[in-house]
Amino acid sequence: MGMPLPRLTADSLKGAVLEMCEEAHRMLQVTRDAFLGTSGAGLEQVGTLGRDLHLREKRLTDHVAIQLREYPWSLGTAEHLVFLPAALERIGDSVEGLARCVQTIHRDGIPVSERGVAEVRELFDRALELIGGITTAIRAGDASSLPRTRAAGEEFQKRSDQVALAHQERLLQGVCAPRASSLFLSMLDSFREIERYTRRVSRDLEKSASGG
DSSP states (O other): OOOOOOOOOHHHHHHHHHHHHHHHHHHHHHHHHHHHSSSOTTHHHHHHHHHHHHHHHHHHHHHHHHHHHHOTTTTGGGGGGTTHHHHHHHHHHHHHHHHHHHHHHHHTTOOOOHHHHHHHHHHHHHHHHHHHHHHHHHHHTOGGGHHHHHHHHHHHHHHHHHHHHHHHHHHHTTOSOHHHHHHHHHHHHHHHHHHHHHHHHHHHHHHHHTTO
16 A cells, blocks of 8 residues: 555645646746757757656646545645646647647758747747746736736737738748648647636636635
8 A cells, every 4th residue: 555645735736836837837938949049959858847747747636636535625725726737737738749840840950931930939938928927826826917917818819810820921922831831830739729728727716816
């Protein structure tokens, strides 16, 4: 028989979720830096961080489920955080998707236009801001900043649509090669997934703060 798990407290659950937020943010930052670099150096770190994020999610989710079966009210004010690890894992999945695209671009020498680089860099920066926004709200235990994060997510969606249209125009004009187009659109899908799951986290945090 295995050793009993230590009891999670509200603070320890919050700390574990924050570590996952910071890990997802780090993955995205490393991927951004690799995209803007010339060799894709550092992308192996994204894979390592991604595996750790998956492991953290599984262990934390299993731990919470076992504890709440035995002690239903034991997490107190942090109970609303129990569903966040799954969303953070999905964010990590999307970042890994971005990293695979970046790796292919560097490995195969696929050209990306100057405008394409600028657009992707902007989406990286906006996505980092979204993850930073939910991290700040969780750390502070205060939902007052979440409307700004939600508004930033809405702007992210609009900007993603604009980038997709601009890319389509470049493709029709023959400025963008089909292989580069496929990778660009795959990256755009991953960025949209990151926004989708940060929006879900924001919504859950706001709902909890309002007593919903």
